[in-house]
Amino acid sequence: MIDDPAQPPEDTSSADPNATPGLFPVPPMPEQERMVEAVLFAAADPVSVAELTGRLPEGCDPAEALSHLRSRYAGRGVRLVRVGDGWALRTAPDLGWLMRTERVETRRLSRAATETLAIVAYHQPVTRAEIEEIRGVSLSRGTIDQLMELDWIRFGRRRMTPGRPLTFVVTDTFLGHFGLETTRDLPGVKELRDAGLLDSRGMPGVQHGLDDDEEDGAEGQTELFED
């Protein structure tokens, strides 16, 4: 240990000479290194040597394991770095550009957009007036724009009725995103009910009550489906 040039500073003392000998043999150093590696990988925050000592079997020397691990990761895509009192595995800073595209803020589609998208998917080709009739409210410009921007819907052919209104259809991007081969694969209302997906009871992990209107709707469904 003393010979180790990359010895972490926390390594102030070797194993306590007064410690009672453990009931189990101390794991060999490569095994201790594996343990430290796994703990650091899974931890949500940097882990201190004291914490490692507490987690590893009695008689282990996390400080030495850390120093081995540090040299093992030297020059790799991942590095062992010290953060305050703790140690953490981090991607190498020169590769930060690789992670750049990772940062996309994901936001759930608004209710209006989700409903509009659903109507287009189930009824395509469908006109704006038809969407409004099914939803019972007028369609804001932004909703269509957003769905078009996402490349989930596009203009279809004009309807051969007075006024020749434009229709909307879903795109291949839409099918790809939702893992569908065709819109005919979309489940029907009865199938949803059979799968228990129309139950009004709040599903675990799903936020309810964001919108009173929605809860009313859910109640209506219960009435309808509990037969």
Next chain:
Amino acid sequence: MIDDPAQPPEDTSSADPNATPGLFPVPPMPEQERMVEAVLFAAADPVSVAELTGRLPEGCDPAEALSHLRSRYAGRGVRLVRVGDGWALRTAPDLGWLMRTERVETRRLSRAATETLAIVAYHQPVTRAEIEEIRGVSLSRGTIDQLMELDWIRFGRRRMTPGRPLTFVVTDTFLGHFGLETTRDLPGVKELRDAGLLDSRGMPGVQHGLDDDEEDGAEGQTELFED
């Protein structure tokens, strides 16, 4: 720009700052391996080869880099595993006991839910009627709902039989959760198939009662799509 250490590859891998990206020399394999390592390390979810290809500089071979990386991590505290189409770094299962603090308590699934999950996994794509036929009991609403919420099963393609029933298949999240590369790695799947226990076989000469239910479903479907 030049001072920034975390710049795109143009700044580090080429002498000519005016060259177009396609003209850069392909990074050597050890460097590609580092890049793949960093990307997989940063991401909590599996990353597909296609995604890696998109992220790495042009001309890279992520598949080869992955195979190098996999042998590099063999026997370590962290391993490179395949999950469906993706690749991910995960701690070695034999060290799970070290991660008591990270452990997430999962809801205990009911017997109906675990059996249904197994049937979907081993028989996929499988219809609701087939699940009921195998278990000999009708499927309660909450069961499918729960498995869907866990993102362990999802709707598959419709079966091309009368009524075009929906099928269920397992997800990559399921594979990842149970440490499976593909459904071919399910425990005992080959033996079960060889024993004919994964065949879909109906009662000889008997129209099974559950089929009625399915036809109802088909009607509901037709109703839904016709208007």
Next chain:
Amino acid sequence: MTDPHTTELTAARSAPDSVAARLEDEALIVDVDGFEGPLDLLLTLSRRQKVDLRRISVLQLAEQYLGFVEAARKLRIELAADYLVMAAWLAFLKSRLLLPPDPAEDGPSAEDMAAHLAFQLERLEAMRDASGRLMGRDRLGRDFFARGMPETLSIEKHTRHTATLLDLVQAYARIRTRDDFRPFAFDRTDVYPLETALERLRGIIGTTSDWTDLAGFLPPGWRKAGNRRRSALASTFAASLELAKQGQLELRQSGTFAPLRVRARSGGAP
């Protein structure tokens, strides 16, 4: 082998009607809620035979099941319908298995049906075993772990809107079911109200002293064939009946389905 029922088992096999067998069935009945349907119960019963499911005696199994249902009946325990359906089917199968095959009969042989039942049991057991092995596997978040602190290094902010298929189908279902609940209302544009018809007819009948086809009184715009005409005709007819009752007009029809004709009643109401 550690089955506490082992002793009774032997008795049950040697003498199916023995007290021990009945007691055993009663013990099962108490637990009937613990079974997931008749197939599950059959699987439990079949384990008593202590043989590979492929070599199981379906006849014996049918007898055990019927004994179970009989015991439930005696204990006045109500079994769910599917248990009774299975009992009826097994009674049928049992009789088919005991009787010599009837060459004139169509359909699958009793042996085929028995073999299929054995297959179903084997398959259920296999799936049950598979689910146990599956749930016993090393699992993410319990035995192996993903990166504890996924890195997000980029400063670039890019909002991506997303929705799952579940969101989509639920949204659709929500709209559809909302539709179903829309209060029932007539589409008024194609309905000619009785009040309007009455008013119109009352206004013009006074000038009509000759017999005139009722259809001639239909308002303009409601005369073309279709729902509008039907509605206007019905309302005008009802109005004419009302006016006839009040003594303001007379109605005449020369035969069944012949045109209805009306005229103002001479010396009618003031």
